[in-house]
Amino acid sequence: MPTVSMTVNGKQVSADVEARTLLVEFIREHLDLTGTHVGCDTSQCGACVVHLDGRSVKSCTMLALEADGAEVTTIESLSNGVELHPMQAAFKEHHGLQCGFCTPGVVMSVLDLVSRNPDPSEAEVRDWLEGNLCRCTGYHNIIKSVQAGAAAMGG
Amino acid sequence: MANEGIGAAVRRKEDARFLTGRANYTDDINRPGQLYMVLVRSPEAHAELVRIDTAAAEAADGVVAVFTGADLEADGVGGIPCAWAVDHEDGTPMAEPVHPVLAQGRVRHVGDPVVAVIAETKAQARAAAGLVDVEYQPVPAIADVAGAVESDAPQIWDEAPGNICFKFGIGDAEAVDAAFDGAAHVVTLDLVNNRLIPNAIEPRAAIGEFEPTSGEYTLYTTSQNPHVIRLLMGAFVLHIPEHKLRVIAPDVGGAFGSKIFHYAEEALVTWASGKLALPVKWTAERSESFMSDAHGRDHVTHAELALDDEGMFLALRTKTLANLGAYISTFGPAVPTYMHAVLFAGCYTTPVIRAVVHGVFTNTVPVDAYRGAGRPEATFMLERLVDIAARKLGMSRVEIRRKNFIKDFPYQTPVALEYDSGDYGGTLDVALELGSWNDFETRREEARARGKFRGIGLSTFIEACGAAPSALAGQLGARAGLFEVGQVRVHPTGSVTVFTGSHSHGQGHETAFAQIVCEALGMSVDQVDVVHGDTGRVPFGMGTYGSRSLAVGGSAIQKALEKIIAKGKKIAAHMMEASEGDVEFADGQFTVVGTDKSTTFGEVALTAYVPHDYPEGLEPGLDETAFYDPVNFTYPAGAHIAEVEIDPETGVVELVALSAADDVGRIINPMIVEGQMHGGMAQGVGQALLEACRYDDDGQLLTGSYMNYTMPRATNFPFFATGHNITHCTHNPLGVKGVGEVGAIGVPAAVINAVVDALAHLGVEHVDMPATPEKVWRIIQDATA
């Protein structure tokens, strides 16, 4: 079995994996970081979004081996559970989540948006979220949360 | 202390764990030594099982066991039961064929589970499943509900001739026929209510675990109602008594009805864990969800409305074919009957109604409750008919509704239900304002100048929620009670844990239910924790569906709180040396009327657990449980307005505005209520414009992934407008009605009424859902050819 090494949430990790292991399987099953979710098998739902070298990617859509040497950050990196990241706090304040299953992927995805566009319009947020499905919120409060979160982050 | 009681928009207590990745969904759980199950599912819609060869799979790396239907049968495993039987109108019982956990002899839909492969890793189980050799002998299949009742249709069950499960009827046929004979106007409509796939974003998952020393099984499952699963699976399928079966539904990632039902995979992992004495885990791939989660809707209906010259409704007559799929799902028969036909009065005074519903077997995934469950179908049929009638009589769509509204409550409908409260005219006023109905024509003209067809549509509707009065449900065929349980445990230092039989999978119970406690006991939400989803911790419960959590589950908590306060008064009276009748409780303080004596709730709680100086004969402790059985359903009602703009060149329907005014009863947390409305509204738009489950003529599922089943995305919506016009429920202790389903119920009709309005100048009277660009483009082409 090939060995894969990467930095995940600032920690160096290394493991022998089957070549077919997806990045999301590596994150969830080898590293036990279960905040990253799997909602589909066709790369559409976005529940699995993490950052790879600072850009959002669907971690179900690449092999763990393709992330060899990369810097990966997952939802767990944003907060110690007590202090919320401003984007997380905005989602709480604006009721941007219900069941929470899509939420880590949505938050990781929009953080990438905000890093490129600190003050996104409603239409820009909606467009950006093309790759994230949420069945609970009707997106209304997600959009509000993202705009508030962007503002709180200094946008 | 900030007011965190009833009516406050308290931010959700549960959010932190979801936002930080610390939630605990079923697939996040891994048990020591756990094995993985992968199912071999039928690729055929209808076939005899000629031969199943598992030898190669059994010999494959890491494989621990391979099970077929024969193994389950040999072990006495029962079929998956139906929890609500619907008789034929003549009183004879419905056809109820056995629904095996793994196929026996024949497969009846694509995705029907045939073989369970269990291995040490998921990859090994998946690889070995590919080695199972099943020989299928295909026989003719039928997926379409109208086709299934044709005389030459393939027959799916010997015990269901003509593929009929039941022929249900309600209402006085003779009176209705007489009213039609004398009517000035009759309008008719043939419609299809499109089949939907619920698609909670968390796929279903289950882990079974067996402890040989105690004989205790634990099932972790993605369920809306763990006690119901324990009852159905324990008593009927696996014959495990309740005290040896614990069902845990941890964090559940959305459900919308699809996680009510008892599914084969739950029984399989539980049973297999016992056989193998190791935990067994199964997680659905999304493509499995598409072919194994119960689907929703799928009706073909003919409906007729009789009116007098003034536009008053005289009678309604309908016939519906309801697709039940290949097997009867848990509540499958109840949805198109007691959650659908009994809603046909809507908010109108129609004096006589006759509804016939035939439940029909087809070679498709079982059909059962999906958000709204029967009530969106009822609303769509009625509200389309009302619009057609308004146009035919040259009346305004608002006035024809207003004129026929029920205004006096309680109101007994001709189809069994008695509405307790409502103000339909007032709710309509709020909606008309929100949706800027009155100045719409200028927007239509402005759009026309740009070459676009703009339309506005309205629906006014009621729902029946808060299932259910158990005695009534029993008369109607329910095979269980439908009460709910709430336990309020006050700890010695005054904080509270609430145990509820309801389950939260996005609805925010941990916050809203805590607010009920805050209101009653005068504390803050961080002093109250709510426990749900575990039969090992919660005394009993019937779970969450049909917008029942607050109306029934919340009411049970309120009843338990009343017992806490009553006992607290006894203790406080003793402490203050007063008579119990003179003690009052408010804002967390017990006081003696007419004196300045008082003691706090916390001091009373402590005394209850340290009863050194205590009322004689009173039990120590402060922990009360209530079983609440409602006396009636609740009747939320709303008025929804959609505005659309159609590009005649492409047929694309753009939803430009969507407004919902609802009477959801008393509101505990307005933020959560609004969120529930939004989610339902989006699913309503999904049904109206985007979503359709399609099978081909051979019963192959054409929409088996997100590549071809159109899920609503952020770009499909504008911001929504929401408003309220509240009347209280008169028969539950909180005055609440329910909000979970309003959007899904009211919106589809409003959107399609808007689409038809946009196309009415072309002579279009009806558009079936979903109004996709292709369909709308063709309608425009045909109309202008």
Ligand code: FES
């Ligand atoms: S799991 Fe759905 S896109 Fe990755």
Ligand code: FES
């Ligand atoms: S919050 Fe449930 S899927 Fe988005």
